[in-house]
Amino acid sequence: xxxxxxxxxxxxxxxxxxxxxxxxxxxxxxxxxxxxxxxxxxxxxxxxxxxxxxxxxxxxxxxxxxxxxxxxxxxxxxxxxxxxxxxxxxxxxxxxxxxxxxxxxxxxxxxxxxxxxxxxxxxxxxxxxxxxxxxxxxxxxxxxxxxxxxxxxxxxxxxxxxxxxxxxxxxxxxxxxxxxxxxxxxxxxxxxxxxxxxxxxxxxxxxxxxxxxxxxxxxxxxxxxxxxxxxxxxxxxxxxxxxxxxxxxxxxxxxxxxxxxxxxxxxxxxxxxxxxxxxxxxxxxxxxxxxxxxxxxxxxxxxxxxxxxxxxxxxxxxxxxxxxxxxxxxxxxxxxxxxxxxxxxxxxxxxxxxxxxxxx
Numbered sequence: 001x002x003x004x005x006x007x008x009x010x011x012x013x014x015x016x017x018x019x020x021x022x023x024x025x026x027x028x029x030x031x032x033x034x035x036x037x038x039x040x041x042x043x044x045x046x047x048x049x050x051x052x053x054x055x056x057x058x059x060x061x062x063x064x065x066x067x068x069x070x071x072x073x074x075x076x077x078x079x080x081x082x083x084x085x086x087x088x089x090x091x092x093x094x095x096x097x098x099x100x101x102x103x104x105x106x107x108x109x110x111x112x113x114x115x116x117x118x119x120x121x122x123x124x125x126x127x128x129x130x131x132x133x134x135x136x137x138x139x140x141x142x143x144x145x146x147x148x149x150x151x152x153x154x155x156x157x158x159x160x161x162x163x164x165x166x167x168x169x170x171x172x173x174x175x176x177x178x179x180x181x182x183x184x185x186x187x188x189x190x191x192x193x194x195x196x197x198x199x200x201x202x203x204x205x206x207x208x209x210x211x212x213x214x215x216x217x218x219x220x221x222x223x224x225x226x227x228x229x230x231x232x233x234x235x236x237x238x239x240x241x242x243x244x245x246x247x248x249x250x251x252x253x254x255x256x257x258x259x260x261x262x263x264x265x266x267x268x269x270x271x272x273x274x275x276x277x278x279x280x281x282x283x284x285x286x287x288x289x290x291x292x293x294x295x296x297x298x299x300x301x302x303x304x305x306x307x308x309x310x311x312x313x314x315x316x317x318x319x320x321x322x323x324x325x326x327x328x329x330x331x332x333x334x335x336x337x338x339x340x341x342x343x344x345x346x347x348x349x350x351x352x353x354x355x356x357x358x359x360x
Contacts, residue, residue: 002301003297003298003300003301003328003329004301005020005301005304005305006019006020006021006297006300006301006304006312006328007019007020007021007329008020009052010052010310010311012053012227012261012262012288012290012310012311013173013222013223013224013225013226013259013260013261013262013288014172014173014222014224014225014261015053015096015098015172015173015224015225015261015262016096017052017053017096017311018052018094018096019051019052019325020052020304020310020311020312021050021051021052021300021311021312021313021314021324021325021328022051022052022053022054022055022264022290022311022312022313022314023048023051023053023054023055023313023314023315023318023324024055024264024292024313024314024315024318025055025056025057025058025100025175025177025229025315026057026315026318026319027057027058027068027071027343028044028057028342028343028350029068029069029070029071029343029344029345030044030070030345030346030350031070031071031072031073031082032070032082033069033070034076034078034079035060035066035071035072035073035075035076035079036072036073036076036078036079036081036082037072037079037082037083037085037086038082038085039085040346040347040350040351041072041082041085041086042085042086042088042089043089043351044350044351045086045089045090045095045097046086046089046090046092046093046095047322047323047351047355048095048318048322048323048324049089049090049093049094049095049097050093050095050323050324050325050326051095051318051324051325052096052311052325053096053097053098053172053311054090054095054096054097054098055097055098055099055100055175055227055229055264055313056086056097056098056099056100056171057071057072057100058071058100058101058102058177058182059071059072059073059074059099059100059101059102059162060072060073060074060075060102060103060104061073061074061075061101061102061103061158061159061161061162062075062103062155062158062162063075063113063114063117064103064113064117064118064119064120065102065103065104065105065158065183066104066108066112066113066117067102067104067107067108067112067131067182068104068108068112068131068132068343069112069132069133069134070134070345074099074101074162074165074166074169075158075161075162075165079165079169080165080168080169081169083099083166083169083170083171084169084170086169086170087169087170087171088170091170096172097171097172098166098171098172098173098174098175098225098227099166099169099171099173099174099175100174100175100176100177100229101159101162101163101166101174101175101176101177101217102177102182103155103158103159103177103182103183103184104182104183105119105120105121105122105144105182105183105186106119106120106121106125106126106127106141106142106144106183106186106192107127107129107131107141107181107182107237108131108141108142109131109133109139109140109141109142110142111133111135111136111139112131112133112135118144118145119141119142119143119144119145120144120145120146120147120151120155121144121145121146121147121183121186121192122146122147122183122186122187122192122193122194122195122199122200122209123146123192123193123194123195123200124143124144124145124146125144125191125192125194126140126141126142126143126144127141127181127192127237127238128141128238129141129237129238132343146195149197149198149199152199152209155183155209155213156209156212156213156216157216159176159213159216159217160216160217160219160220161220162174162217163216163217163220163221163226164220164221166221167221167225172225173221173224173225173226173227173261174217174221174225174226174227175226175227175228175229175264176210176213176214176217176226176227176228176229177229178210178228178229178230178251179229179230179231179234179236179266180231180234180236180237181234181235181236181237181238181239182237183209184209184210184213185234185239186239187199187200187206187207187208187209187210188203188206188207188209188210188241188247188248188251189206189239189240189241189244189247190206190240190241190242190243190247191239191240191241191242192238192239192240193206203243203246203247203249203250204250204254206247206250207247207250207251207254210228210251210255211251211254211255211258214226214228214255214258214260215258218258218260223258223259223260223261224259224260224261225261226258226260226261227260227261227262227263227264227290228255228260228262228263228264229263229264229265229266230248230251230252230263230264230265230266230277230281231265231266231267231268231269231277231293232244232245232247232248232265232268232272232275232277232280233245233268233269233271233272233275233277234266234268234269234272235269235271244272244275245275245280248277248280249280249283249284252280252281252284252285253284253285255285256284256285256286260288261288262288262289262290262310262311263281263285263286263288263289263290264289264290264292264313265277265278265281265285265289265290265291265292265309266292266293267291267292267293267294278291278308278309282308282309287307287309287310288310289308289309289310289311290309290310290311290312290313291303291308291309291311291312291313292312292313292315293315295312295313295314296317296334297328300312300314316337317334319337319342319349319353320334320335320336320337320338320353321334321335321353321355321356322353322355323355323356326355326356327356330356332356333356335353335354337349337353
């Protein structure tokens with residue numbers, strides 16, 4: 001199939017994309033112990049600057065929001081300076097890059113966060129599951145403390161500051177991580193949110209936290225530089241919702257009023273029977289959609305040709321194929337990635353995948 005649509009330029013709000021191939025955010029655990037990005041990360045992202053847009057990995061806005069060891073942050077001056085290396089390297093190769101802001105909420109461990117930093121959530125409900133810690137191996141998720149009303153407002157302000165810090169670091173915009181069982185999804189989902197204030201109860205109230213974060217981020221750097229990522233029906237990290245489609249439809253409707261740059265929507269999981277996440281997003285949000293999950297070049301082209309979305313994001317294909325856009329354009333075969341090195345420190349399985357021109 002000729003990939004005509006994938007290689008057309010695209011404007012999403014204030015973001016100008018040279019093509020419609022997006023690199024999806026992927027946690028890779030290569031930051032310094034203090035959350036500062038490093039030279040290795042700059043090389044990794046620069047290698048993939050052929051994407052029309054890179055969405056950099058989930059990054060915590062405050063220490064309470066950290067989920068994983070060696071996960072980057074965007075809260076300190078060292079982290080901002082570290083990210084500058086990344087954005088400058090990507091821009092030097094003609095790329096565009098936004099930062100995904102990710103507050104983990106109840107997902108994480110005290111063995112990961114700095115001493116004295118609490119794990120917080122909408123409600124004091126512990127998530128089932130474990131997380132790897134460099135200090136103590138696999139550990140169960142912490143029992144979280146419920147955020148007070150004033151603390152919820154403070155976390156919203158942290159998201160606005162994270163957006164400002166991202167722009168200072170040279171990012172072209174930001175994306176709110178609204179799925180995978182992290183804090184915005186914990187608020188949105190009925191199983192993890194049992195609040196009785198303005199942030200709990202009805203779907204409209206449960207969507208309020210994510211909406212306020214988006215609103216604050218948009219006020220901070222401009223709505224045309226802010227995106228949102230969702231996956232209706234996602235149960236990752238012990239998420240449950242009595243009506244995931246209705247909850248996500250409500251958040252999409254609210255988000256659409258902000259004139260955001262885009263909605264980055266993942267295909268609903270197979271067990272979410274009857275839930276078409278892409279159709280729901282078009283109906284409730286509009287046409288500025290980045291579609292994600294399970295695409296190859298041909299299926300991505302077909303989706304764009306059918307008007308299902310404006311761009312398509314790829315995750316796993318970008319791991320083993322730093323030059324993915326060139327490979328798709330030239331019809332080259334794709335390299336499989338090594339799952340054993342997804343989250344290990346160092347260059348192995350990170351920056352050592354060769355482009356097809358180097359292989360040839």
